[in-house]
Amino acid sequence: MFELNDLRQTRFYQDVFAEGKQKGRQEGKLETIPQLLALGLSIQQIAQALGLDEQLVKQAAQPKS
Template identity: 60%
Template structure:
């Protein structure tokens, strides 16, 4: 069975991760941690998880796999997977 650790080894995941870093998300994480703003850090981390859900679905992972891998409730994943209007 395809697990999250397997996904992390794929070129797709690595490209998506690098793209996120280029957009400055990693800087936000590090800055928030250094300044002791745990709440800001957690919000940014949650936002990043939600943003990657459509890409993980496109990669073929199920709602359940994504929820388990990201540590999110399945309902949260379903909501994030719905197209924005």
């Protein structure tokens, strides 16, 4: 029988798991942007500190409508 442990060893599972982990990290970074702006950091400083593109930081800084 094909068990969960077998699935976890497949390349597909590992790729999907890694992609989800990366997405989660980026979402966490994006959620911190408003707080960092409130502390007085510039878009450039935030982008550099979080390792994100400045355009992405600008988009995340925009108020949600």
